[in-house]
Amino acid sequence: MKITAGKKEKKSPGIRRQVVLSFGGFILIILALLWVFQIALLGPFYRLIKINEVKGVAQTLENNLESETLEETASRLVNATNTAIVVSDELGRLYVAKKASEKYVRLEGLTPYDLRNIFDGVNLQGGTKMETYRSQVETWFGGTEEGILYARTVRTKSGLNRLILLESELTPVDSTLETLRVQLSCLTVVMVLLGGVLAFFLSRRIARPIAAVNESAKSLAKGQYEIRFEGSGCREVAELADTLNYAAEELSKVEGLRRELLANVSHDLRTPLTMIKGYSEVMRDLPGENTPENVQIIIDETERLTNLVNDLLDLSRLEAGVVPLDRTRFNLTESIRAILTRYDKLAGYHFPFQAGEAVWVCADELRISQVVYNLVNNAVTYAGADKTVSLCQTVENEKVRISVTDTGEGIPADKLKDIWERYYKVDKEHKRAQVGTGLGLSIVKNILDLHGGSYGVESELGKGSTFWFELKLAEETTALPDPQEAAH
Numbered sequence: 375m376k377i378t379a380g381k382k383e384k385k386s387p388g389i390r391r392q393v394v395l396s397f398g399g400f401i402l403i404i405l406a407l408l409w410v411f412q413i414a415l416l417g418p419f420y421r422l423i424k425i426n427e428v429k430g431v432a433q434t435l436e437n438n439l440e441s442e443t444l445e446e447t448a449s450r451l452v453n454a455t456n457t458a459i460v461v462s463d464e465l466g467r468l469y470v471a472k473k474a475s476e477k478y479v480r481l482e483g484l485t486p487y488d489l490r491n492i493f494d495g496v497n498l499q500g501g502t503k504m505e506t507y508r509s510q511v512e513t514w515f516g517g518t519e520e521g522i523l524y525a526r527t528v529r530t531k532s533g534l535n536r537l538i539l540l541e542s543e544l545t546p547v548d549s550t551l552e553t554l555r556v557q558l559s560c561l562t563v564v565m566v567l568l569g570g571v572l573a574f575f576l577s578r579r580i581a582r583p584i585a586a587v588n589e590s591a592k593s594l595a596k597g598q599y600e601i602r603f604e605g606s607g608c609r610e611v612a613e614l615a616d617t618l619n620y621a622a623e624e625l626s627k628v629e630g631l632r633r634e635l636l637a638n639v640s641h642d643l644r645t646p647l648t649m650i651k652g653y654s655e656v657m658r659d660l661p662g663e664n665t666p667e668n669v670q671i672i673i674d675e676t677e678r679l680t681n682l683v684n685d686l687l688d689l690s691r692l693e694a695g696v697v698p699l700d701r702t703r704f705n706l707t708e709s710i711r712a713i714l715t716r717y718d719k720l721a722g723y724h725f726p727f728q729a730g731e732a733v734w735v736c737a738d739e740l741r742i743s744q745v746v747y748n749l750v751n752n753a754v755t756y757a758g759a760d761k762t763v764s765l766c767q768t769v770e771n772e773k774v775r776i777s778v779t780d781t782g783e784g785i786p787a788d789k790l791k792d793i794w795e796r797y798y799k800v801d802k803e804h805k806r807a808q809v810g811t812g813l814g815l816s817i818v819k820n821i822l823d824l825h826g827g828s829y830g831v832e833s834e835l836g837k838g839s840t841f842w843f844e845l846k847l848a849e850e851t852t853a854l855p856d857p858q859e860a861a862h
């Protein structure tokens with residue numbers, strides 16, 4: 375047998391490697407996202423927020439230009455947003471001048487002339503102007519900080535012209551970025567280490583039981599049916615192990631049956647063949663032995679062989695489902711009577727048949743007679759000292775039940791279920807030579823299953839057995855005359 379699982383080519387990575395790779399990939403993606411959002415995008419985000427903040431400050435000031443609390447509002451805004459504020463009129467007269475930090479000093483020392491110029495310039499540009507610049511002050515971690523200058527000209531409700539000038543920082547404060555960078559670096563190291571350890575244990579936990587099941591499955595494929603699968607870890611693996619254990623048991627049973635069949639069939643074939651060969655040789659070599667009795671033995675043994683081969687063929691065809699049923703409407707009672715007449719020659723045996731009215735069924739007559747033959751043959755084989763096999767026909771609920779009863783040795787209760795199995799014999803040792811192959815009841819079961827009929831057995835050890843089957847009555851049972859009776 376070729377075991378493809380063991381082939382070298384086209385081998386995909388093991389489950390353990392896949393778990394580690396997936397887990398590692400997942401951690402890397404998380405880290406990459408963290409770095410991108412926390413470091414790379416922090417600057418642009420901060421910038422956007424800051425610009426909006428400065429615009430908000432300008433708007434608040436604009437709303438309060440004519441208010442008496444302008445000075446207070448400006449002070450509050452300076453503290454809250456760290457923005458330097460200058461408010462003047464179109465002639466350069468100062469109303470508010472607030473300093474925010476030592477770093478941003480562009481608004482300091484502006485003369486009325488400068489303010490007038492700025493006012494005119496901003497007015498010409500539509501009323502607002504924004505400018506960013508690099509401050510000359512170096513940050514402690516290198517590079518220069520960026521500042522923003524914002525100007526807005528406003529005409530108040532009472533017709534006064536005002537210039538609002540704001541200056542603020544644009545770069546994230548001092549060490550924020552660097553702190554984040556250091557934090558993220560630590561986090562990265564911790565996550566990579568933790569991820570590695572987790573991936574190692576996780577993959578071991580997942581992969582180990584699967585690998586064990588895989589190894590056992592390879593042994594099973596090599597024909598070691600007694601192998602047992604251990605499924606630990608997760609539910610799916612436990613279920614897989616259970617299923618495989620069940621499959622292994624079934625395979626083992628089938629294998630047992632196969633061996634038994636081979637032994638049975640070869641034994642059952644060999645016995646008659648040996649007899650035929652032996653008797654033929656004796657008859658050839660010793661002319662006096664050429665007697666009708668010896669010829670009869672050869673004929674009997676040939677018949678036994680034929681029966682065995684027929685049974686085997688029948689059963690395999692029935693089980694393969696390739697036997698089409700040739701259903702006709704026939705008189706079952708009469709059919710059984712006809713079968714029983716064939717047993718008349720069986721010396722010493724009695725076959726009382728207790729039947730009421732003749733019943734008609736719609737079934738495959740040949741197959742149903744096969745059922746009756748098998749049951750009667752078994753009853754004859756296992757009949758008790760009284761050599762009586764009684765048959766009984768009863769009708770109930772549109773069904774006819776045929777029972778075949780013997781007063782023989784009976785069947786142990788624990789074997790009752792098994793006798794319908796192929797090749798099953800209750801007493802494997804003793805009767806093999808003289809009785810059937812263990813196929814008869816299996817054929818009965820298959821035929822009745824095909825007909826949708828029911829069947830069963832009641833048996834008591836030492837007292838005998840009753841095998842029965844039931845078939846549905848054909849419609850209008852009594853309306854149609856029996857063609858055989860009509861012919862007489």
Ligand code: ADP
Pocket residue numbers: 748752753756780782783784785793798799800801809810811812813814815816839
């Ligand atoms: P076989 O060809 O061996 O009779 P069957 O399938 O017909 O095979 O029967 C299976 C087994 O059931 C028999 O080997 C026998 O042990 C048991 N059995 C069948 N019919 C009877 C019976 N009437 N009395 C006792 N045992 C029976």
